[in-house]
Amino acid sequence: MKLYSVLFLFLIVQSCGNNNEKVLPKERTLTEAVYASAVIQPDSLYQVYAIVSGILDANLVEEGDMVVKNEQLLQIINSTTKINSENAKLALSLAKENYTGKAAILSSIEDEITAAKLNFRNDSINYYRQKNLWDQHIGSKVQYDTKKLNYELASNQLKLLQNKYHRTENELHTALKQAQNNYQSSSITTQDFTVESKINGKVYALYKEPGEIVTTMEPLASVGSAHRFIIELLVDEVDIVKISLHQDVILNLDAYKDMVFKGTISKIYPKKDERNQTFKVEAEFIVQPKVLYPGLSGEANIIIAQKEKVLTLPKAYITDGNKVKTDDGIITIVTGLENMDYIEILSGISKNTYVYKQN
Template structure:
């Protein structure tokens, strides 16, 4: 029994010595190293067709049938869906009748303008007669022949005839302009109604692929709801969401390394093509677009992945792990705490510009 106790005691002592020896040796003491360092900004990635847009109908109605299927390629102007609605046809017919009436009124063969022209002709003849009588009487009165009352009556009749003619001509011109305006309005209404009646067939605005159909045959279609989604067939863009703290580092033309879940660990190069200036308040991110330098052979809308946008690359610089740096610019060494000047960084390492060399042991803070 004593031998067993002494044996267990010896094993315990040996274990204690090993622990003390290990505790006396810091495993978190390292040297700074020289290596290349790349600073990058992380982003989530979604692949979408270029020029992707939702197709809307210009008129409401019932979807008679879809003229394409998802995945079909279309050219600009090709029909996508057919809509049935009798209301625009009735509106077009009413607009046509109003146009014919306005055109007839303005042509001058209607009773209004015709009677006004007759009144103007009568007033012009009356003015000629009153004018002749007035100047004849005036000539006699200048010779002191006749009475002043007769002269005044001739003069008043002439002036009234002149004013009446001017009034009739003015009314005629106003009526003519009004009818002309109504004619133009009727023509515009007819054109609008004609366009609406022609918009029963929804067509593609680009050359591309039909990626989605939103309505089935017999469903109600309104001008506020899309009927399809169409985008480029062979050109895709990379939509990237960047945190607001990193957006100021992003510039057009920067290189990005893209990985897609569908392609496992394969890395694709891209270039930043566009930066959207408006922040998404819900996600606190900015959207940017990139284009593949060498795109994968097969792409589908909505493919997801991750991206790293290269901000800066340096070769042969002194770096340390980021968890050995504290307070932003301090490092713990065997001789105490020293301050350093840092440069670029990535997820786990940071560049040391000055304050450290590769011969100085550094300790992890807290050791």
């Protein structure tokens, strides 16, 4: 008798539990979205770098200033580079003088060539005169050989000087070109001590004070658009394949707690950030708030798909991804869209099927 009482009590408890933990699938509009953390940044924001090293002489603008393209932002000084530029200018002047000036090295070689030509002509005359005599068996063999040797030596000397002239001319011309290139390079470097803005925009940050050392590896300022901002989103790698251009974005900003903003996906960066296993995605505001600052943060949902009047079930009533408990036992269902709370039922049960929550 006690056994029947316990069994009856168990069935009552189980029946009560099933009645309290059962639901009917319900039709509703279902929106599937991907969560992403959001940060607001100015459009075209970039870090300003110098292409030369030195000492920061002056910040020519202040944080918050509006600037136009090519406007001067910072002034750097470096006496070493200026001295190098002056030395390059002197070297260029010397190279020009050596190549084309009155005291050019080539002039002295030309003088030597002129003298060698006169000597060659004289030795040539003496040689052929002695040769004609020798051909007539007049004169001695020693005289003939001497004239011939002097002629050959003069000829070789003239050729050597002519080769020396052409070689020296090429060397001086090359040295002149090198000096011109060095001076041009040093002149460009001197001009680069003034850092200019690349865009029309706003100065958002200055990282150095006058007197500090400037290198080419450290940013000096941050400049971006003054009026146009973008939404930077970090999307988990498991969701990135669902993201495509022009998808709608619903944004909540911490600075505007009671407001919801809308945007659209405008850019997807293909490289994953290995540190946090996320991808960066950019979105544009449909209607931008009047006041925005770089770094404002919030949360966003990227709308993947949306359906109206679909049969849905709370996720808590589904186990193993596609199984539900009904009056007919465990049934496998086919699911579709899903969000944080609900999932679409495509087949397996109807809107009249009670589904029980499983422990």
